[in-house]
Amino acid sequence: MKTRIKELRARDGLNQTQLARRAKISRQTVSLIEREDYVPSLLIAKRISIIFNEPIENIFIFTEEEL
């Protein structure tokens, strides 16, 4: 899974800690997702999509094989 979180954070001027606070998660979790070491739960993915005002599939991009 690829993620555009880093790019979207830069677009909205958010650091990891600010995003974590708004998504009600820890900075470690943001870092894990951003490094593509962890696929977040649907709940966290939805919160992040609301924060960036983007659909989930525009933030978390899966390859054909993964699906």
Add this chain to the structure above:
Amino acid sequence: MSKTILSYILYAIAGFVTVIVIVNFDPGQGLEGVGLGINLITLLAAAASALYGIIGYFQLRKSAQDRNIEEDALDEYMYKKYTDNSTALMVTVVLSTVAMGSSIIYETSIYLTIASFAVLAAGLVFMSILPSILKTMYPERVDLPDPNDSNFAEKLYTASDEGEKLIMAEGLYKAFISMSSLLFIALVVLMIYSMATGNNQMLGMIMIAAILIYSNVTYALTIRNKG
């Protein structure tokens, strides 16, 4: 940088202990000849570890109150520092207990026993107050348990989010696998030691076997019943 220095110190201590034990080990006498060496080395290592943990505690407390540093860098620093301090204090408690035990068993010196006890007490005090810093580090996390709560560790796990739980699970799984192998090796070493020296280590062997069986059964039951 400090982590590299600490690892060099630990390697040096481990090497020194190994050489002392090999040079002084007499199969007929067991560890009697190296009692003072074990006592001094474990006490020095415990004191060094305590110093690292205690200085680190005050550094962490200062950093947690300093909000002028860039947020992500500060959070990463505090997270790593907390883990390093927690580990150093745990090592202090274990080593100072061994130091105190060896000073009593080998009757090395009352001063060494008192010094070992002082280091053990310092380790226990700072290990118990370290979690209180979490609320200063993460003031926005109102769900963090109070350090005085019973089952603090369990409540802290519950308060952790899914990413933190994943990190903990990975760490615990690695620790569990290595602990099981190392305890089994310790069991075999104690058996060989008992046979070679005539010093009966049966109590230690039974305790290690009980811990091995208990931890493996607890793990197996936990994953089995979630299936």
